[in-house]
Amino acid sequence: GVRLEATNKIVLDLEKLYDAAGEDLAYVARYARAIQQQRGDYNGRVLSIRADDLRALAIVYDISPSGLIERLTEAGVLVADPRAFFAS
Numbered sequence: 001g002v003r004l005e006a007t008n009k010i011v012l013d014l015e016k017l018y019d020a021a022g023e024d025l026a027y028v029a030r031y032a033r034a035i036q037q038q039r040g041d042y043n044g045r046v047l048s049i050r051a052d053d054l055r056a057l058a059i060v061y062d063i064s065p066s067g068l069i070e071r072l073t074e075a076g077v078l079v080a081d082p083r084a085f086f087a088s
């Protein structure tokens with residue numbers, strides 16, 4: 001069936017994020033834990049987050065939202081395509 005592009009959806013790899021959380025991404029990790037708690041979404045390997053929340057997090061890091069996406073990409077904690085992620 002017809003499906004909207006998922007490419008601009010922000011999906012975090014939680015295992016990688018929580019492993020990397022010692023350093024630069026500690027606030028992202030803490031935020032992700034809070035979102036998991038609010039949703040009751042505890043068993044996921046990935047977490048889709050709101051664009052609004054990414055914007056708020058970017059303010060914490062004093063960079064642009066696209067700058068934060070770049071940083072997350074470099075740290076390898078973003079999932080480009082969650083379906084491909086589970087197929088692999």
Ligand code: C2E
Pocket residue numbers: 035038039040049050053
């Ligand atoms: P809420 O914002 O009033 O949303 C109520 C319910 O609407 C959510 O229950 C979810 O089932 C649905 N919902 C709202 N926005 C979206 C969306 O963009 N996509 C999808 N798929 N569903 C949406 P849920 O998930 O149990 O969350 C309960 C409450 O926890 C939310 O109430 C909100 O206050 C908070 N919350 C959950 N996830 C987030 C998040 O990623 N960011 C923020 N800022 N708050 C969140």
Ligand code: C2E
Pocket residue numbers: 006011041043044045046047048049081082083
């Ligand atoms: P998708 O968004 O491409 O997500 C693919 C799979 O990644 C999901 O399979 C799920 O296993 C995982 N995933 C993505 N985001 C999260 C997350 O925030 N928490 C957790 N625990 N897992 C996540 P799933 O659940 O079988 O969903 C298949 C497709 O169904 C999704 O593809 C999406 O297109 C749609 N879908 C599922 N739940 C929702 C929803 O609450 N809102 C909307 N709009 N679509 C949904």
Ligand code: C2E
Pocket residue numbers: 009010039048049050051052
């Ligand atoms: P999604 O569920 O595929 O939703 C895509 C976009 O549709 C959201 O982007 C938001 O702009 C809009 N949307 C969907 N449901 C609602 C709703 O109930 N209320 C409002 N005001 N807008 C809605 P956004 O916010 O960037 O979120 C991206 C993804 O993060 C969502 O994709 C969903 O997978 C996840 N997400 C966001 N908020 C929640 C939430 O409260 N609960 C859960 N379970 N997932 C959420």
